Amino acid sequence: MSTFAPMLAVAPALASMPGGIFDPTLRVKELEDQLVSMRASLVCAFNQLLDLKDLNTGYHSTRLAEWSVRVAQELGLPESRFADMEVTALLHDIGKIGVPDSILKKPAKLTEEEYDLMKKHPEYGWAIVRLFPSFEHVSHFVLHHHESWDGKGYPGGLKGTEIPLGARIISVIDSFDAMVSSRPYRRGLPMEEALRRLIIASGTQFDPQVVQCFIRIAQNEMSSVFAATGTSTTVVL
Numbered sequence: 001m002s003t004f005a006p007m008l009a010v011a012p013a014l015a016s017m018p019g020g021i022f023d024p025t026l027r028v029k030e031l032e033d034q035l036v037s038m039r040a041s042l043v044c045a046f047n048q049l050l051d052l053k054d055l056n057t058g059y060h061s062t063r064l065a066e067w068s069v070r071v072a073q074e075l076g077l078p079e080s081r082f083a084d085m086e087v088t089a090l091l092h093d094i095g096k097i098g099v100p101d102s103i104l105k106k107p108a109k110l111t112e113e114e115y116d117l118m119k120k121h122p123e124y125g126w127a128i129v130r131l132f133p134s135f136e137h138v139s140h141f142v143l144h145h146h147e148s149w150d151g152k153g154y155p156g157g158l159k160g161t162e163i164p165l166g167a168r169i170i171s172v173i174d175s176f177d178a179m180v181s182s183r184p185y186r187r188g189l190p191m192e193e194a195l196r197r198l199i200i201a202s203g204t205q206f207d208p209q210v211v212q213c214f215i216r217i218a219q220n221e222m223s224s225v226f227a228a229t230g231t232s233t234t235v236v237l
């Protein structure tokens with residue numbers, strides 16, 4: 001029997017109760033609120049999973065979420081899309097849960113076979129996120145966040161505007177964040193060098209419009225951006 005069948009069976013009786021517990025507008029609002037709250041809980045739970053696997057840090061995901069919304073605003077996306085951008089920023093690498101630790105944490109260069117396995121993470125992520133209620137857009141952004149503007153990315157080899165805009169935004173800000181963040185084995189680049197590299201890859205790896213937009217934000221909000229990354233605007237730490 002369906003999980004929902006018992007609830008459906010009692011619904012008509014509840015609706016006809018004196019005073020009618022169903023003011024249809026209130027009920028819809030209540031259900032919408034529940035859905036929003038369930039989505040938020042799911043996102044938090046999966047974000048915790050990423051933390052447990054040591055696949056991101058609080059700062060990393062928070063600043064990506066902030067930047068993704070700022071870029072979406074600057075590009076004129078409707079406000080209704082901002083939540084999707086935040087969720088994509090938080091969960092874009094969730095599929096790495098399916099990649100063995102020996103590959104994720106390997107301190108040396110990956111072999112070809114290992115790299116092929118690593119490249120599966122957008123598809124694994126899509127398979128997880130598509131099961132969340134009303135996350136269809138997000139699942140596509142997750143699936144395509146390693147596509148390249150020139151068609152040389154993966155998994156689909158999509159080109160230019162074939163790549164969903166949400167995925168193009170994540171691609172730029174995630175790459176920038178990776179460049180400026182320090183790792184145990186290397187120091188983060190100064191912002192100006194990271195921006196220079198974004199410009200070089202604009203039109204090949206990255207959507208030029210997204211790069212231009214992000215650079216404007218980074219330059220105008222340099223201090224807050226770099227307070228968030230914990231790195232320097234000009235000096236290699």
Ligand SMILES: [Fe+2]
Pocket residue numbers: 092093121145146
């Ligand atoms: Fe990724």
